[in-house]
Amino acid sequence: MATVKFDNATRVYPGNDSPSVDQLNIDIEDGEFLVLVGPSGCGKSTSLRMLAGLEEVNDGKIWIGDRDVTDLSPKDRDVAMVFQNYALYPHMSVAENMGFALKIAGEDKAQIRERVEEAAKILDLTQFLDRKPKALSGGQRQRVAMGRAIVRSPQVFLMDEPLSNLDAKLRVQTRTQIASLQRRLGVTTVYVTHDQVEAMTMGDRVALLKDGILQQCDSPRRMYDHPDNVFVAGFIGSPAMNLVSTPVVDGGVDFGTTTLQVERDALAEAGSRVIVGIRPEDVELTSEGDGMAIVVDVVEELGADAYIYGSAEDAAQVDSGEDDDGVKPFIARVDGRRPPRKGETIYIKPQEGHLHVFNAESGHRIGH
Amino acid sequence: MPLEISAARPDPALLDLPWSIPLEEWPQDLLAALPRGISRHVVRFARLSGSVIAIKEIKADIARREFQMLRQLGRLDQPCVEPLGVVTGRTDAAGEPLDACLITRHLQFSLPYRVVFSQHLREDTAVRLLDALAVLLVRLHLVGYWWGDVSLSNTLFRRDAGAFAAYLVDAETGELHEQLTDGQRAHDIDIAQVNIAGEFMDLEASGVLPEGLDPVVMAQDIVTRYETLWHELTEDEWFDSGETWRVDQRIRRLNAQGFDVDELAIATDLDGTRIRIQPKVVDAGHHSRRLLRLTGLDVEENQARRLLNDLDSYTAATERQGEDEEIVAHDWLNRIYEPTVRAVPAELRGRLESAEIFHEVLEHRWFMAERLGHDIDIREALDDYLRHVLPGKPEERSVIDEERSS
Structure with missing residues (x-):
């Protein structure tokens, strides 16, 4: 087991002007589950591959434990890419399917059996060890494949979108299995996905990248409650945070008919406008004339809750930098028993203590 | 969503296939063979307009990606199966969506490794398969293709003058880069080593691996073969x-x-x-390109080498070394090659490819000459070969792996 350190790690592809991964700094703790997430082309896979030894590091270093692995070949790094391939061999037993890679590494029979049995216990496969894989269910076969990586007992597991070719049901099932398995094994794991739900549900910490630059690396809770910038605010959370550009006024920021109080010091360098962010579940319905007016376009009833999708009459939604398809609706989660009607104009404010404010120029968070 | 077939040159007969039925439940009469064993995806072989196609049920984005990847590899002149199309928008009778399908053309006269092993219990067969796979991997790496799932099961083998030529069948995990890093190549070789060891161990467990072959040693062998060839081709x-x-x-x-x-x-x-x-x-393809230029014959590399050697012998025997090479080649084609392969009766033509038959006739002539102690005319050797050798061989035009492992 080991820590992993990206130390100003940079990758520039030949012929490209800008780096695909730009001075990445992440310290991953021993036993931690870190998820690299971001839109396509953000550099998450490249970062993982730099750690695996599949991409060159043009600048900076990568450490596993106290070893500088920057120039080591993939084989010498003691990392395992999981799920790249998981063919099961029909004539071999489950135990043989799990342990054969150790045979290549020259381990003796007794040692192989011991490690296979250990892994089988963790994977709930003990009773199937002497059967042929044909007798297993789809989920059990997945676990045999995981077992193949586990028996090698690497210092670090690397997973690059391992669930992308599974169907929706098996994906959710396997997601849970991987997360709980990782916790039981306690092996440092770096996991790449483009899906923020996967990132938030699986990771101890989540590192969000955009254009090769790390935006924030924090616990899922912290990413959600305290996004460092507009991009993080818009990427994490589903449905996404509402982001509105609004003028700075005396004592705070303008919000429809009212002023939302923001500390004077915090706004000192903000300029004349800021971006305010409100999560759909942090929206409070107010009385007519108080706050921002929203015309309801769609009501989506989910039983206990309802989501309303509307348009703000006097404020435009801001593009957070994620791939944008036209004008975004303003989204609010409201009580499902008394939802507003389509076409109605409602007035809203953020709940106390749930306002995010960002610098309109830099996108950085203002205040705390 | 309506059914959509995207293909380079769509065959209208594709529309008649039962796309609203899950591939697993397709009626037997449509299928050329039913693969058994464990498969990551459902794969079926069906007959279409007189040829055999392979159909793989898979998510739409992955199907489209693999289709494009196979096309790109084809354009780069890499040996791989030919993609025919992608079928999306499938729904079953109840209107529930079904996975997309990737369709590839079955490679004629190709053999899956399991079939090769069940036919020939010779030790050097394994070595020849590994040689072919090493050449394929080096070729792919030279054009910047990272395979990601190198294995014998993801490869098809065509006979090549006693040896084999390898073709890539599965491009699901592959990536095309400007140039591969040493790390990417090393990773592919590592994957190859593990997969090949597993595949040989599986053959061993099923009792078809020739005795004396050690799966671990064989798997190590692919690494050595690859490294040697890579070094030879790229070293300064x-x-x-x-x-x-x-x-x-x-x-x-x-x-x-x-x-x-x-x-x-x-x-x-x-x-x-x-x-x-x-x-x-x-x-x-140095030799196969030269043969193609001289004769128009499109054959595998070792077959081309063999045919060119015979062309050389013909040139020497007819004392035409000073003449234009193209003209001599044209005569050799009309007087030697064509009459030989045309003499094969129609019912035996599905046994082996023409160029491979020609190679075998040359081999046969050599053995006859050695036994009898004098030169043998090719017509005489052909006659004996068609009578005593070819009829004993299995049909190989459309052999399908019935026991895939991936």
Whole structure:
């Protein structure tokens, strides 16, 4: 087991002007589950591959434990890419399917059996060890494949979108299995996905990248409650945070008919406008004339809750930098028993203590 | 969503296939064979307009990606199966969506490794398969293709004058890069080693691996074979400025391995006393391209080598060394090659490919000559071969792996 350190790690592809991964700094703790997430082309896979030894590091270093692995070949790094391939061999037993890679590494029979049995216990496969894989269910076969990586007992597991070719049901099932398995094994794991739900549900910490630059690396809770910038605010959370550009006024920021109080010091360098962010579940319905007016376009009833999708009459939604398809609706989660009607104009404010404010120029968070 | 078939040259007969039925439940009468064993995806082989196609049920984005990847590899002249199309928008009778399908053309006269092993219990068969796979992997790496799932099951083998030529069948995990890093190549080789060891162990467990073959040693072998060939094709070489003949020697050496040099970097050190050469772009198929240019025959590399040798013998025997090569080749084609392959009765033509039959007839002639102690005319050898050898061989035009493992 080991820590992993990206130390100003940079990758520039030949012929490209800008780096695909730009001075990445992440310290991953021993036993931690870190998820690299971001839109396509953000550099998450490249970062993982730099750690695996599949991409060159043009600048900076990568450490596993106290070893500088920057120039080591993939084989010498003691990392395992999981799920790249998981063919099961029909004539071999489950135990043989799990342990054969150790045979290549020259381990003796007794040692192989011991490690296979250990892994089988963790994977709930003990009773199937002497059967042929044909007798297993789809989920059990997945676990045999995981077992193949586990028996090698690497210092670090690397997973690059391992669930992308599974169907929706098996994906959710396997997601849970991987997360709980990782916790039981306690092996440092770096996991790449483009899906923020996967990132938030699986990771101890989540590192969000955009254009090769790390935006924030924090616990899922912290990413959600305290996004460092507009991009993080818009990427994490589903449905996404509402982001509105609004003028700075005396004592705070303008919000429809009212002023939302923001500390004077915090706004000192903000300029004349800021971006305010409100999560759909942090929206409070107010009385007519108080706050921002929203015309309801769609009501989506989910039983206990309802989501309303509307348009703000006097404020435009801001593009957070994620791939944008036209004008975004303003989204609010409201009580499902008394939802507003389509076409109605409602007035809203953020709940106390749930306002995010960002610098309109830099996108950085203002205040705390 | 309506059914959509995207294909380079769509065959209207594709529309008649039962796309609203899950592939697993397709009626038997449509299928050319039913693969058994464990498969990551459902794969079926169906008959279509007189040929055999392979259909894989898979998510739409992955199907489209693999289709494009196979097309790109084809354009780069890499040996791989030909993609025919992608079917999306499938729904079953109840209107529930079904996965997309990737359709590829079955490679005629190709053999899955399990079939090769169940037919020939010879030790060197395994070695020849590994040789072919190493050549394929080197070729793919030279064009910047990272396979990601190198294995015998993801490869099909065609006979090639007693050896084999390998074709890539599964491009699901692959990526095409400008150039591969050493790390990417090393990863692919590592994957190959593990997969091949597993596949040989599986053959061992099913009792078809020839005795004396050690799966672990065989898997290590692919690494050595790959490294040797890669080194030969890409290493740089230093020599004194007076030894420029070594440039030519290097090119000849690569040609002998079946590769052509498209671009060669030559540099000198500061004072110009030493010269460095490094092949920049090499292309496989040196002999098959030459044969194609001379005769129009499109065959595998070793077959081409064999046929060119016979053409050389013909040229010498008819004392026409001074003549235009194309003209002699034309005569050899009309007088030797064509009459030989045309003499094969129609019912035996599905046994082996024409060029492979020609190669076997030449082999047969050599053995007959050795036994009888005098030269044998090719017609005599052919007659004996058609009577005693070919009828005993299995039909190989459309052999399908019935026991896939991936």
